[in-house]
Amino acid sequence: MIELKQISKVYGSGNKKTTALSGLDLTIGKGEIFGIIGHSGAGKSTLIRCINLLERPSTGEVWINGVQMTRLGKKQLQKERRRIGMIFQHFNLLSSATVYDNIAFPLRLSGTPKSRIDEKVKELLALVGLEQHGSKYPAQLSGGQKQRVGIARALASEPDVLLCDEATSALDPQTTDSILKLLLDINKQFNLTIVLITHEMHVIQSICDQVAVIHQGGIVEQGPVANVFLKPQHPITRDFIQRESDQGESLQELTGTASGASQPVKITFLGDKTYESILSQTVRRTGVDFAILQGKISTIKTVPYGQLIVRFEGSDEAVQRTLEELAKQGLDVEVMN
Incomplete structure (x- = not known):
């Protein structure tokens, strides 16, 4: 489904050169919820943005559904990106547009007929539990409701892949759990491949099938969540799990x-x-x-x-x-x- 081959990302040049990703390989199967966990600065946000080429890798190949994204021209890339939804930590909603119009925005961009837009937006509002909020503006919503709008907007183009960039980091624990449950339901209902980056082991443990641990621009450990969580091999993984365990006495x-x-x-x-x-x-x-x-x-x-x-x-x-x-x-x- 998603295959990253020897992905590197370097910013700057000469003495100011910074390597964010270094020779990274990753394979994500169709219908999986795949978690990528790492500390701040580990390279996880750069990695997820390389998947849809919001960040173009310095070297390496990105394959999605058998298409090598890194070889596409601008027009072809725009077309393929419609099959990749993305939600963000700080929601990235249009503040001057209603909830309805925020969700309708990508459909209008793609030239979807008005009757279909109305039908689709109502379906998505029901899916994310916001049927009564279509006429409201983002400023009138809670953080959890804003993220539900972001999820609905990301699903408007019926993508094959949903990328989640720290999607719950700005939310309180109870709201985080409700958003994770929604993502799990969406995964089951549509067999949607979800790639989720986070620095919270709780998020990985709650909904992910597979996990990769990223550190200093490379994958240091990966596998089924149960294997990695219960028998961590790398010190970084053990640190995440120790922080999550919340057991006071050593x-x-x-x-x-x-x-x-x-x-x-x-x-x-x-x-x-x-x-x-x-x-x-x-x-x-x-x-x-x-x-x-x-x-x-x-x-x-x-x-x-x-x-x-x-x-x-x-x-x-x-x-x-x-x-x-x-x-x-x-x-x-x-x-x-």
């Missing part, structure tokens, strides 16, 4: 107060196993005791997961047998140093 503080010399063990449950009594049944069979040092249950998109950090008490042989039995039952077991 593992060192927790284990420092525990008696005994056994190492803590992180046990991860995914899917239906999250709610099964696997741990208690296993320790009854192996004859060990355990103390829970830390734990949480949450969801990744719609899939439940749980993580426990425990300290087992028993003979080395019994503890080892416990770890092996837990692993055989499909749990991820990690002895922590």
Whole structure:
């Protein structure tokens, strides 16, 4: 669906040259919600703007639906861009136009008949839950309502791809969740490919299928959200997840107060196993005791997961047998140093 090949973006020249992206490769499948996460200055906004060539890469190729965007002339590029919707952090609405006219704007630009414009705008107002707000102006709307207008406008040309540039960063947590739910519903209803950039792991965890972590202009880790979130490999990824976990006490503080010399063990449950009594049944069979040092249950998109950090008490042989039995039952077991 979307393929970026060796994308680089350099600003300036000579001593003032700045490299925003460096030899970046990325593939995004049809119908996926693909998250790109990174700190400020990592290159994520440049990356998403290279997809629709609002920023033209210095080197590399951008392919969308089998079309090499980087080879298109101006007229062809404008035509292809109609298949790519985009929503922004600060909404970018026309302040002097009504909600209705903001949504109708791209349709008028493309020469859509007036009767079809009216029909389409009403459909989109209903889709984003703003049926009663068509005659209002952006200044009369809340932040969440403005973003819903932005989403409706982006969908007006019936795109194949929706790019979201920090679309929830200016919103409060409750409004953020409602916008994420709307994007998830749109993805399901239209099989729309969504590329979403953010610096918030909560956003990735809530709706994304795949995630790429960008740092200093390159992708340092990527894969299914559950894999990356539950077993992060890169220090930048671990930092994002640690900030998201909101668990005040560090593992060192927790284990420092525990008696005994056994190492803590992180046990991860995914899917239906999250709610099964696997741990208690296993320790009854192996004859060990355990103390829970830390734990949480949450969801990744719609899939439940749980993580426990425990300290087992028993003979080395019994503890080892416990770890092996837990692993055989499909749990991820990690002895922590």
